[in-house]
Amino acid sequence: MLREQxxxxxxxxxxxxxxxxxxxxxxxxxRPALLLGSAAIGWVLAVLWLPWRNLPxxxxxxxxxxxxxxxxxxxxxxxxxxxxxxxxVAAIQxxx
Amino acid sequence: MTDADLIARVLxxxxxxxxxxxxxxxxxxxxxxxxxxxxGDTHLADDLAQETFLKAWRKLHTYRGTAQFSTWLFGxxxxxxxSAARQRKELTVDDVDELxxxxxxxxxxxxxxxxxxxxxALKRLSSNERAVVVLCCQNGLSHEEAAKALDCPLGTVKTNxxxxxxxxxxxLQGYQHYESA
Numbered sequence: 001m002l003r004e005q006x007x008x009x010x011x012x013x014x015x016x017x018x019x020x021x022x023x024x025x026x027x028x029x030x031r032p033a034l035l036l037g038s039a040a041i042g043w044v045l046a047v048l049w050l051p052w053r054n055l056p057x058x059x060x061x062x063x064x065x066x067x068x069x070x071x072x073x074x075x076x077x078x079x080x081x082x083x084x085x086x087x088x089v090a091a092i093q094x095x096x
Numbered sequence: 097m098t099d100a101d102l103i104a105r106v107l108x109x110x111x112x113x114x115x116x117x118x119x120x121x122x123x124x125x126x127x128x129x130x131x132x133x134x135x136g137d138t139h140l141a142d143d144l145a146q147e148t149f150l151k152a153w154r155k156l157h158t159y160r161g162t163a164q165f166s167t168w169l170f171g172x173x174x175x176x177x178x179s180a181a182r183q184r185k186e187l188t189v190d191d192v193d194e195l196x197x198x199x200x201x202x203x204x205x206x207x208x209x210x211x212x213x214x215x216x217a218l219k220r221l222s223s224n225e226r227a228v229v230v231l232c233c234q235n236g237l238s239h240e241e242a243a244k245a246l247d248c249p250l251g252t253v254k255t256n257x258x259x260x261x262x263x264x265x266x267x268l269q270g271y272q273h274y275e276s277a
Contacts, residue, residue, distance in 0.1 A: 011124075018146055022115070022150065023153075
């Protein structure tokens with residue numbers, strides 16, 4: 001008898017009322033967008049400000065000699081570029 | 097889509113559509129359970145059911161999936177009912193053990209009369225007895241699931257089911273075929 005009495009209760013807008021009362025959704029796109037924007041600005045600044053013309057030419061003998069005067073500026077440039085690439089990849093793959 | 101898929105989507109993306117689907121699936125048993133608990137006050141039951149689902153939204157990350165989702169929801173619903181009853185100071189007057197003799201002897205009548213009297217008799221059970229009788233006998237939860245939902249020992253659930261059934265049987269003994277209840 002108890003089982004028989006368990007009739008289905010029509011929704012009648014109940015679900016809608018619950019969903020309307022839920023806290024507002026967090027803006028999950030905001031953080032990756034900020035990261036992506038910052039990375040893009042970083043790229044632009046790096047292209048504009050890095051002393052590309054003053055960078056020492058790289059040749060095999062210079063690399064093999066491990067001359068710090070040649071390697072240090074290039075290491076810095078590569079570090080900046082790598083960090084910007086990493087930031088962009090992280091922004092694209094962001095999963096909150 | 098399974099409950100687990102929907103829950104995963106809610107947790108990953110705060111997906112309102114996925115949560116709406118969960119609410120649609122379980123609104124009926126949760127509202128019916130709370131209506132029983134609130135002794136037929138459907139407005140109070142719906143308010144409590146809404147609070148239940150809002151709390152489920154906030155606490156969804158704590159759902160481990162060891163019990164069925166409905167069992168977890170019934171647990172929240174019962175806690176909501178208990179808090180509301182405590183606020184309304186109803187728990188102290190809730191435990192009506194015995195009815196006056198004339199009320200316990202309904203005249204044997206139609207199935208509709210029995211249904212009405214069963215509804216009335218359920219209202220007379222204590223809240224703990226009513227909760228386990230409704231969960232186990234109406235919603236088909238096992239004693240273990242009811243114990244999990246109500247966060248009480250298994251022995252207490254078994255005792256309350258037995259006691260609740262005995263009271264119902266005593267109060268409704270005027271009806272034939274009561275055993276089928």
